[in-house]
Amino acid sequence: MAIQLSEQEIQRRQALDEMRKRGIEPFPAALFPVDTLSKQLKQDFIERRQVVMAGRLMSKNIMGKASFADLQDSEGRMQLYVNRDEICLGEDKALYNVVFKKLLDLGDFIGIKGETFVTGTGEPSVKITELHVLAKAVKPLPVVKTDKDGVIHDAFTDPELRYRMRYVDLVVNPDVKETFIKRSKIMTSMRNxxxxxxxxxxxxxxxxxxxxxxxxxxxxxxxxxxxxxxxxxxxxxxxxxxxxxxxxxxxxxxxxxxxxxxxxxxxxxxxxxxxxxxxxxxxxxxxxxxxxxxxxxxxxxxxxxxxxxxxxxxxxxxxxKRVTMIGAIKDHTGMDIDGMDEVHLREVCAKLNVPIDETMGKGKLIDEIFGEKCEGSYIxxxxxxxxxxxxxxxxxxxxxxxxxxxxxxxxxxxxxxxxxxxxxxxxxxxxxxxxxxxxxxxxxxxxxxxxxxxxxxxxxxxxxxxxxxxxxxxxxxxxxxxxxxxxxVLLFPQMRPEVFQTESNVPIIELSDEGKAVMKFLTEQMSLGDLKAKSELSNKKWDRVTKELRSAGKIEIWKDGEALMVKEV
RNA sequence: GAUCUCUUAGCUCAGCUGGUAGAGCAUAUCCCUUUUAAGGAUAGGGUCCUGGGUUCGAACCCCAGAGGGGUCACCA
Structure with a gap:
């Protein structure tokens, strides 16, 4: 695993290990008996209904012994109310205090059982009685938030990232999902x-x-x-x-x-x-x-x-509306090309400033005139x-x-x-x-x-x-x-292949030649300026080498009064 | 293919005339039992796309390259 992990990715991997240590399989094999989807539930909302749901955990709002969380399934989101003593009936409160609060991250798939109710502020919610980990996400999703005015904050909009990682786009941008649902409906309707x-x-x-x-x-x-x-x-x-x-x-x-x-x-x-x-x-x-x-x-x-x-x-x-091509050209240019030969058509193109070339035959010339002068105006x-x-x-x-x-x-x-x-x-x-x-x-x-x-x-x-x-x-x-x-409108539009950093193309972390040379000049403890002078490196290279040596833990630089000092570690 | 433009923390983005990088969210630690993008406090987190050059000093200026987007050309 030569791919460099971010801090958050490391934390999530640690959480995953911690789950296993506690006997919780983060990727369980058994089916989860989902019986309710969010959109349907909200549409025909009744209180005190028992539901089993599953999806991604998309927000956590922890307030001591109770929390609110958002569960996102294929249809949308449902708010969950997670109460410590409702999901941990005995003395052991680890499921809430550790698993829910610490080991579950945004993006993880969970399954819940619970009962519907409406909160004080009128939001339909599910008070959960059971919490299951269904699949851990070791990479954090972009966090997109929508406020009560419908304004989207920190939207995931970069087209390159959205097209390359359509799976992320779909999770985080409901409108995108809607587009592809419509695409499917269009084809179904046409097929029918x-x-x-x-x-x-x-x-x-x-x-x-x-x-x-x-x-x-x-x-x-x-x-x-x-x-x-x-x-x-x-x-x-x-x-x-x-x-x-x-x-x-x-x-x-x-x-x-x-x-x-x-x-x-x-x-x-x-x-x-x-x-x-x-x-x-x-x-x-x-x-x-x-x-x-x-x-x-x-x-x-x-x-x-x-x-x-x-x-x-x-x-x-x-x-x-129905318009003939010759009629369209007449409408938009005033030229009647009916029956014209290639020579005359070339003259017309010249007059209308339609760019043409030698290879074009009669049909192509007419097509060029239409494309240039008419096509765009049929809304x-x-x-x-x-x-x-x-x-x-x-x-x-x-x-x-x-x-x-x-x-x-x-x-x-x-x-x-x-x-x-x-x-x-x-x-x-x-x-x-x-x-x-x-x-x-x-x-x-x-x-x-x-x-x-x-x-x-x-x-x-x-x-x-x-x-x-x-x-x-x-x-x-x-x-x-x-x-x-x-x-x-394409799930996976064609893009230039992405270059990934993998073991084969990440250089093994080894000191550069300049770095090794600098290490040779380094005495027990000396001024940074002296070392730079001895190295005879350009400023840019010097800058790179000191950064390299520092991050490799080879040297330490500190301030002694006004003077910058360096020593070997 | 031509041309313009963009690339900075996990995400969205600031970053002045060139002076060793900031915010919000997210993350970590602590407090909080009905919250509504954002409760409070504290902390960590960076190959400033890559490689050269200019400069005492480059995220910033110059050159080359990679990837993306816009406009034009061609095609549906």
Whole structure:
């Protein structure tokens, strides 16, 4: 154990040893028969009820022979009243005087039996009759206190510590816990909505020989016995469509996808999306389904469709507005790009000050204009429809205009929340479009796709008309929990690996060469100034060496009148 | 990737123009039987992120590095 312990950690380890000496196992094996949780107990509070509870000891307020303490379980906190003579019926008062008062620390898990009552100040409490140690915490939690005005003192807020030690964050910040409970409810609600429609929840490969279905850089790994590269999926779309070919009417998957790109407030290398495909439908049907689903989720999770996102009030009440992409660009720039070729589009980009580069094709140019000039202004849920064909290689051409596709993106608070198509099911056209994408790859667009030959073969066997959608679960959770950072809605956001001090990388405490040299000059007793002069060290090094020698217990420095003296210990 | 910024006790944070580090909570010891973030008294607790440099002297100034956060670029 080379990790250096703080004073409090040492004290807690000593308390743990002391418990064992007294015959109390700090980590007992047997179950503890909990029958009551704090929130429920407070909601239907009746006095004189017998309860068995367990949780962390989160505060102790000792007043001689009686104490108040807070017990925190999965739902919240309950105040305990601990009276010496109620928990120690005989002459031996050690359980109270020693175990409770001294050996139990904040953060320890305890189990209690007791009876409910209300204190003089009106606080529902439990007067305990039994106290059991269930698990000792040898590291102190941050102490966060909330006063009666709800003001939080000494909040545990450092994002680095909160994300790296989410377990501490969850213990100490109830709002954080609430966010993840909501995230789970959102997914449950969505799952129920889709299952109730008769769609099948499926699981498709995360390790894929060809990373298809989106334009993004993949993570690559290697399978040893196949001796072949495998990619972490960037999307599951092509697998779900194979299942539609196989004869399912509706399939969906909550899928982790992995994209090897930049990280910021809204992008984590792994993220979750729900993708769904339904046969004999088109993207118009999908818009209706999506707005119904989101409205339902809001009602299930929040009880309202109105959500505050940052400065904005957003209402998820269906129906949502529908705007075509060309219409959106016209609305925000006054430019009509309908039917324009690449050369003219580049001129428009130049005129609008939209930054572009050589690798961009027609679709990408339009996307850039939209992203730069329009995207941010759609605060209320809005379907942007009819994307240019070039940037939607898996999407069916528009029934009225072959330049466009039957695609929509759902914009909320200026961000994309969902992306959906009438899926392209013409295998000949699909092959051609994927090949065009591959050509773009040659132009240097490193996000262009690999061609998945097996997917094309599947389409050749025939895929019914299908509409598909992908919804970003992390984003949806951000919207519905009022968080503006993806890290706040991921339990364990990706971070650079932490460097730990362990035995292998803590240098063995041995005197430095300078330290050894100084020791050689040291006589029985001499002035500190003389020793420094003899050492010929720079001031900084001298400072370090004296500190080192002192903490190693090699020398002692004291004041003799005005003079600083030093001697060997 | 560019740029700005932060890193001081277990936690939250002060720390002036460069002069050998402070507070509150937590912890330890003692007193206290219905308290409400903080009862009273006393005490201990520091690799000032790391490594160099400047200086008589560095938590503070300079350089390099690590980690975090913000903004921009790219992506969902």
């Amino acid at each position: 909505f889709l299952s109730n429609k008769g769609y099948l929840e499926v699981e498709t490969p995360i390790l894929q020989p060809i990373p298809g279905g989106a334009a993004a850089r993949p993570f690559i790994t290697h399978h040893n016995s196949l001796d072949t590269p495998l990619y972490l999926r960037i999307a599951n779309e092509l697998y779900l469509k194979r299942l539609i070919v196989g004869g399912f009417d509706g399939v969906f998957e909550f899928a982790k996808a992995f994209r090897n790109e930049g990280m910021d407030k809204t992008h984590n290398p792994e993220f979750t999306m729900m993708e769904m495909y339904v046969t004999y439908k088109d993207y118009k049907w999908m818009m209706e389904t999506t707005e119904q689903m989101l409205e339902t989720i809001c009602m299930d999770v929040l009880g309202t469709t109105k959500v505050t996102i940052g400065e904005n009030q957003v209402d998820f009440k269906a129906p949502f 209320q849920p809005t379907f942007i429809t009819d994307y240019p064909i070039e940037m939607s290689p898996l999407c069916k051409a528009h029934r009225d205009n072959p330049e466009l596709t039957e695609r929509f993106e759902l914009m909320v608070n200026g961000k994309e929340l969902a992306n959906a198509y009438s899926e392209l099911n013409d295998p000949i056209d699909q092959r051609k479009r994927l090949e065009e994408q591959a050509k773009l790859a040659d132009r240097g667009d490193d996000e262009a796709m690999f061609i998945d030959q097996d997917f094309l073969r599947a389409l050749e066997y025939g895929m019914p008309p299908t509409s598909g959608i992908g919804i970003g679960i992390d984003r949806l959770t951000m919207f519905l929990t009022g968080n503006d950072s993806i890290q706040e």
